[in-house]
Amino acid sequence: MTLCFATNNAHKLAEVRPLLGERFNLETLAEIGCTEELPETGDTLDANALQKARYVWEHFGIACFADDTGLEVTVLGGAPGVYSARYAGPARDSGANIQKLLAELAPHPNRAAQFRTVIAFIDANGQTWQFSGTVTGHITEAPRGTGGFGYDSVFQPDGFTETFAELPLAVKNQIGHRGKAVADFVQFLTQRC
Numbered sequence: 001m002t003l004c005f006a007t008n009n010a011h012k013l014a015e016v017r018p019l020l021g022e023r024f025n026l027e028t029l030a031e032i033g034c035t036e037e038l039p040e041t042g043d044t045l046d047a048n049a050l051q052k053a054r055y056v057w058e059h060f061g062i063a064c065f066a067d068d069t070g071l072e073v074t075v076l077g078g079a080p081g082v083y084s085a086r087y088a089g090p091a092r093d094s095g096a097n098i099q100k101l102l103a104e105l106a107p108h109p110n111r112a113a114q115f116r117t118v119i120a121f122i123d124a125n126g127q128t129w130q131f132s133g134t135v136t137g138h139i140t141e142a143p144r145g146t147g148g149f150g151y152d153s154v155f156q157p158d159g160f161t162e163t164f165a166e167l168p169l170a171v172k173n174q175i176g177h178r179g180k181a182v183a184d185f186v187q188f189l190t191q192r193c
């Protein structure tokens with residue numbers, strides 16, 4: 001079965017590719033000839049994931065899925081949440097986002113947070129499904145590690161002493177938000193095919 005992953009994020013592709021396995025042929029946006037930026041104007045993760053997948057389905061007519069992820073910090077009332085990418089401004093600068101987050105959290109002893117991923121899948125007929133995954137942890141005092149992307153260097157998952165940027169990708173995929181959502185998605189696809 002061929003599926004397009006509606007993302008321009010090379011890190012997300014690298015995470016998801018091994019999780020889908022041999023059975024599914026993953027096509028990138030570049031491979032299907034989609035060069036434009038996908039719209040992402042919703043105010044929930046669910047809406048954004050669906051909007052990105054729907055854009056590809058409407059323009060290219062193929063089965064596709066998209067993920068939208070937010071970092072939800074308890075003491076900030078769930079912020080930055082759906083606005084995680086542009087937390088520090090429209091430039092979507094991960095370094096600036098992290099600096100803003102650390103500054104916001106400086107006065108707060110409670111640094112609990114979770115990552116939440118929503119995957120929207122649209123089959124070739126236009127029918128839609130959603131899958132989600134979360135991982136709880138806390139925001140560290142300072143960035144640690146060089147792996148991963150986005151907020152990984154300041155997120156330490158519960159049960160670990162390392163941040164996601166210090167852990168091997170296989171571990172992040174096993175315990176992480178995206179890995180859990182993709183596992184549910186793959187189980188669904190496997191039952192259906």
Ligand code: IMP
Nearest residue numbers: 067068069070071084085149150151152
């Ligand atoms: P989006 O899902 O691409 O909209 O991502 C929203 C924001 O969260 C961006 O700033 C991403 O860099 C960040 N982000 C998404 N997934 C992850 C992740 O797995 N780890 C760390 N940051 C992430």
